[in-house]
Amino acid sequence: xxxxxxxxxxxxxxxxxxxxxxxxxxxxxxxxxxxxxxxxxxxxxxxxxxxxxxxxxxxxxxxxxxxxxxxxxxxxxxxxxxxxxxxxxxxxxxxxxxxxxxxxxxxxxxxxxxxxxxxxxxxxxxxxxxxxxxxxxxxxxxxxxxxxxxxxxxxxxxxxxxxxxxxxxxxxxxxxxxxxxxxxxxxxxxxxxxxxxxxxxxxxxxxxxxxxxxxxxxxxxxxxxxxxxxxxxxxxxxxxxxxxxxxxxxxxxxxxxxxxxxxxxxxxxxxxxxxxxxxxxxxxxxxxxxxxxxxxxxxxxxxxxxxxxxxxxxxxxxxxxxxxxxxxxxxxxxxxxxxxxxxxxxxxxxxxxxxxxxxxxxxxxxxxxxxxxxxx
Numbered sequence: 001x002x003x004x005x006x007x008x009x010x011x012x013x014x015x016x017x018x019x020x021x022x023x024x025x026x027x028x029x030x031x032x033x034x035x036x037x038x039x040x041x042x043x044x045x046x047x048x049x050x051x052x053x054x055x056x057x058x059x060x061x062x063x064x065x066x067x068x069x070x071x072x073x074x075x076x077x078x079x080x081x082x083x084x085x086x087x088x089x090x091x092x093x094x095x096x097x098x099x100x101x102x103x104x105x106x107x108x109x110x111x112x113x114x115x116x117x118x119x120x121x122x123x124x125x126x127x128x129x130x131x132x133x134x135x136x137x138x139x140x141x142x143x144x145x146x147x148x149x150x151x152x153x154x155x156x157x158x159x160x161x162x163x164x165x166x167x168x169x170x171x172x173x174x175x176x177x178x179x180x181x182x183x184x185x186x187x188x189x190x191x192x193x194x195x196x197x198x199x200x201x202x203x204x205x206x207x208x209x210x211x212x213x214x215x216x217x218x219x220x221x222x223x224x225x226x227x228x229x230x231x232x233x234x235x236x237x238x239x240x241x242x243x244x245x246x247x248x249x250x251x252x253x254x255x256x257x258x259x260x261x262x263x264x265x266x267x268x269x270x271x272x273x274x275x276x277x278x279x280x281x282x283x284x285x286x287x288x289x290x291x292x293x294x295x296x297x298x299x300x301x302x303x304x305x306x307x308x309x310x311x312x313x314x315x316x317x318x319x320x321x322x323x324x325x326x327x328x329x330x331x332x333x334x335x336x337x338x339x340x341x342x343x344x345x346x347x348x349x350x351x352x353x354x355x356x357x358x359x360x361x362x363x364x365x366x367x368x369x370x371x372x373x374x375x376x
Contacts, residue, residue: 012050012106016260020214029056041215042109045069049107068161069109072169073099076113082133087126089118093202097195101222112170116177116191120327123152124341126173130156139319141312141345151175178242181208184284185243196229197238204247217254224265232269240276249277312338312345313353315365319343330368334360
């Protein structure tokens with residue numbers, strides 16, 4: 001007889017996952033885990049942790065998979081605490097705060113850590129903290145030069161404990177809360193003050209990137225039933241304000257359509273969202289059908305006025321923090337160089353870059369360094 005466990009009264013059971021993933025309950029656990037691996041969101045460690053809570057005996061491979069994911073989640077939680085303490089205004093969305101709503105013993109997996117920073121100064125301070133405390137091996141920088149402000153996305157990666165089986169650890173630092181979808185929903189810069197509201201809207205925002213998964217549905221179900229969750233009316237009002245009523249409604253319907261876990265709060269949320277979601281969807285259709293007037297953009301350099309995201313192709317050898325380096329955009333015949341506290345980059349619009357353009361950027365960078373050396 002299996003021992004008593006935290007999952008004994010938990011809404012998370014293996015039967016729930018069998019049903020959600022359309023696997024017959026009579027099939028062995030390995031079939032459920034195999035199905036979970038076919039979906040994004042690192043679902044297998046979640047399923048395995050629920051199985052362990054129900055008394056299943058896991059082998060060495062499964063046990064170590066859960067251990068590695070738990071270590072990753074714990075590391076992200078520690079890093080979130082560090083960044084929040086060192087960088088004023090930084091907010092970590094989803095991840096650690098959503099995990100607090102899961103039953104004791106159940107592991108909410110997390111592939112990366114997402115953090116909002118209010119401005120460039122906070123961005124580079126957060127970058128420096130991550131580089132100082134984690135073995136970062138690779139970075140990505142994206143600049144969005146649209147409207148009256150330049151926004152940033154900085155991604156820092158380092159190797160997982162078992163790089164042959166697990167993806168890199170990943171921290172994404174952004175100067176906006178929700179990116180939206182071009183031509184549909186604009187970028188929204190600041191997150192809600194309430195952490196739970198910000199988390200749930202961040203989950204809803206994922207609909208612009210991918211279909212919802214069972215983990216998204218569980219995030220909503222477990223958070224709605226938590227003591228610190230705002231009322232359904234407050235959540236619906238926030239969804240309207242942030243242009244996410246259709247996406248939150250879609251997630252709410254997915255939870256409503258599941259047999260378990262039942263949520264009276266979600267039933268009310270669904271009812272409240274239906275009219276607002278319809279109005280938002282109609283407004284989007286009207287916007288798409290109207291003649292589009294190009295936005296008059298202002299940035300520090302004309303090269304960014306297209307409003308399209310520009311991605312940084314790293315030119316320097318290793319990602320290092322240079323706290324005394326100011327951000328500069330240098331235009332030359334072959335394109336635009338970005339010089340920032342993370343190093344030097346060639347800004348490009350596409351993933352594939354002509355080798356000649358790359359060599360031209362290196363030549364220009366060497367020239368810049370020589371000029372600066374003469375001035376100093």
